[in-house]
Amino acid sequence: VSVTPAEPRREWFEVRPERLEWELAQFAERGLPATIARKHDGAMVIATELLYKGEPVPLNVAFPFDYPEVEPTVFGPPGLLPRHQHRHGGNFCLLERPAADWWPTMSAAQLVDEDLRWLFEDTAAGPETVSLGEADMPEPLSEHIHADPRRVALVPDPLWQLELPVAEGELITHDASHGAGQFISEAAGIGSCEPQLLELFGKPDGDRHAGRWVAVSEGAIPTYPTHRELLDAAVTASPRVLSKLKGRLRSERGRQTADGWIGVTFIEEGPRRRQWRRGWVLLEVRVDSNGAHVLRALRAQALTAKERGRRVPELEGLAEASVLVVGAGSVGAPVVFELVKAGVGRTVVVDHDRYDVNNAVRHVLETQWAGVLKAVGVAIEAEFLNPFVSIDSETFRVGSGPDASELLDRLVADADIVVDATGSHAVARILQGRCRAAGKTLVVVGLTAGSYGGEVAVFRADGPCFWCYALSQADELIPEPVSGPTTTTMPVGCSSPAFSGAGFDATALAALAARAVIGATGKCSYPAPDYDFMVVNFRGDEPVRRGRLPAHPKCPLGH
Numbered sequence: 001v002s003v004t005p006a007e008p009r010r011e012w013f014e015v016r017p018e019r020l021e022w023e024l025a026q027f028a029e030r031g032l033p034a035t036i037a038r039k040h041d042g043a044m045v046i047a048t049e050l051l052y053k054g055e056p057v058p059l060n061v062a063f064p065f066d067y068p069e070v071e072p073t074v075f076g077p078p079g080l081l082p083r084h085q086h087r088h089g090g091n092f093c094l095l096e097r098p099a100a101d102w103w104p105t106m107s108a109a110q111l112v113d114e115d116l117r118w119l120f121e122d123t124a125a126g127p128e129t130v131s132l133g134e135a136d137m138p139e140p141l142s143e144h145i146h147a148d149p150r151r152v153a154l155v156p157d158p159l160w161q162l163e164l165p166v167a168e169g170e171l172i173t174h175d176a177s178h179g180a181g182q183f184i185s186e187a188a189g190i191g192s193c194e195p196q197l198l199e200l201f202g203k204p205d206g207d208r209h210a211g212r213w214v215a216v217s218e219g220a221i222p223t224y225p226t227h228r229e230l231l232d233a234a235v236t237a238s239p240r241v242l243s244k245l246k247g248r249l250r251s252e253r254g255r256q257t258a259d260g261w262i263g264v265t266f267i268e269e270g271p272r273r274r275q276w277r278r279g280w281v282l283l284e285v286r287v288d289s290n291g292a293h294v295l296r297a298l299r300a301q302a303l304t305a306k307e308r309g310r311r312v313p314e315l316e317g318l319a320e321a322s323v324l325v326v327g328a329g330s331v332g333a334p335v336v337f338e339l340v341k342a343g344v345g346r347t348v349v350v351d352h353d354r355y356d357v358n359n360a361v362r363h364v365l366e367t368q369w370a371g372v373l374k375a376v377g378v379a380i381e382a383e384f385l386n387p388f389v390s391i392d393s394e395t396f397r398v399g400s401g402p403d404a405s406e407l408l409d410r411l412v413a414d415a416d417i418v419v420d421a422t423g424s425h426a427v428a429r430i431l432q433g434r435c436r437a438a439g440k441t442l443v444v445v446g447l448t449a450g451s452y453g454g455e456v457a458v459f460r461a462d463g464p465c466f467w468c469y470a471l472s473q474a475d476e477l478i479p480e481p482v483s484g485p486t487t488t489t490m491p492v493g494c495s496s497p498a499f500s501g502a503g504f505d506a507t508a509l510a511a512l513a514a515r516a517v518i519g520a521t522g523k524c525s526y527p528a529p530d531y532d533f534m535v536v537n538f539r540g541d542e543p544v545r546r547g548r549l550p551a552h553p554k555c556p557l558g559h
């Protein structure tokens with residue numbers, strides 16, 4: 001066995017020396033000095049300078065390993081500019097959209113001579129000019145806090161309200177489930193969270209900590225604050241913020257240190273420029289004989305329905321929607337997940353079947369749900385996707401007798417829309433009867449053999465029906481999706497055939513069905529489906545066909 005050591009990766013300027021020559025020539029062409037200086041790790045740094053308020057400012061342009069795909073960073077003396085420069089690092093914020101505004105055809109000299117020169121000129125002209133030249137991006141203080149990247153503080157309502165009734169109080173925080181860090185459940189004087197949030201986000205066997213919170217006035221914390229500056233601002237705002245920790249240190253003989261949590265809240269810019277919102281940071285503080293210092297700062301994440309909703313404004317209003325999903329299989333389960341994620345206020349999932357471990361090849365549930373009722377597993381997992389909506393499960397077989405019939409009637413009456421994801425025509429016919437009687441829309445979604453294709457059909461209570469659909473397909477008046485060979489596996493026996501087909505096809509169809517359901521609720525501004533049926537072919541050259549469903553002359557319901 002021979003082992004060949006890997007060739008060390010070479011820096012861009014070694015692989016492409018002509019690019020470095022070109023970069024230097026660009027500096028010369030723009031009348032800027034340029035001297036090569038290597039950083040300690042071997043990366044390229046070019047030293048240059050630029051006039052600011054008539055004085056030359058020394059600058060370092062640092063080139064990343066993957067230059068020119070990745071943009072260079074320009075550093076100046078820290079504290080030179082009040083905005084758009086990192087207070088400690090000294091690097092400037094030059095690209096409006098860092099992810100998209102750098103092109104490898106640009107030169108580092110251009111970045112200095114154009115973007116940095118504009119920033120210098122605007123800054124010299126005064127804050128108003130800087131503001132006019134700024135991108136419409138806020139500069140929230142909490143983004144500039146040096147925080148522990150592995151942990152966050154989950155902060156629920158009502159702690160985000162802009163006006164606080166008091167300025168300090170006791171804080172209750174819990175070790176969070178899923179290793180997220182801390183979950184703040186209560187700030188005395190402001191209020192406490194909804195109990196179900198604590199159930200979901202507090203670690204069952206984790207610790208509960210009693211700390212303090214304090215509101216710090218605007219301007220008391222500098223931009224890019226150090227941990228010391230954060231703690232000083234908290235102590236200045238409330239001299240007693242550390243008294244409990246100090247007391248514990250004094251009262252327990254032999255104790256060297258006392259650790260605790262301090263929530264610091266402030267008003268910051270966001271979510272847009274020149275808008276203002278509340279910000280939080282959670283400090284883990286240690287008090288010892290030398291005084292107090294911050295062990296770590298945790299960045300706050302808002303655990304609120306409002307913050308969720310902000311990310312998809314089109315879905316606002318879905319909290320008023322109620323959807324019944326029948327079938328929690330490879331199509332029904334991802335439909336439920338999408339509805340819940342989108343914020344449908346109430347979702348009920350019905351399935352009588354238990355989860356087979358090998359269904360994980362296609363299903364969204366994990367293997368450890370094997371043997372559990374699918375509807376129950378899907379409902380429990382869905383709660384973690386959105387803690388602000390209600391999800392219930394029912395475990396009965398549609399069409400299994402009078403009890404099932406009665407329960408189904410109640411569930412249909414409570415829903416705005418019913419989804420059939422069972423793939424069974426019998427279930428579709430039963431559901432269609434109940435939906436038409438109750439004046440509800442029915443969405444039927446199903447895959448063809450082998451998941452070669454699928455269909456989503458929307459049946460309005462007063463329109464053509466499932467019969468019309470099936471008969472029109474049989475008469476080739478409307479298209480049918482592509483079907484594969486009917487190869488089913490029967491792990492139990494022929495009474496329970498398992499469907500064959502890929503999970504990604506099932507999930508793709510489920511997404512289309514969820515889109516139709518959300519639009520058809522009429523509760524939000526997401527567009528309603530402009531079709532009655534959509535035929536999807538995952539194979540072949542006609543991926544999607546959709547249209548209006550004609551009433552079939554032979555429909556037994558007389559359409």
Ligand SMILES: [Zn+2]
Pocket residue numbers: 464465466467468469551552555556557558559
């Ligand atoms: Zn009909």
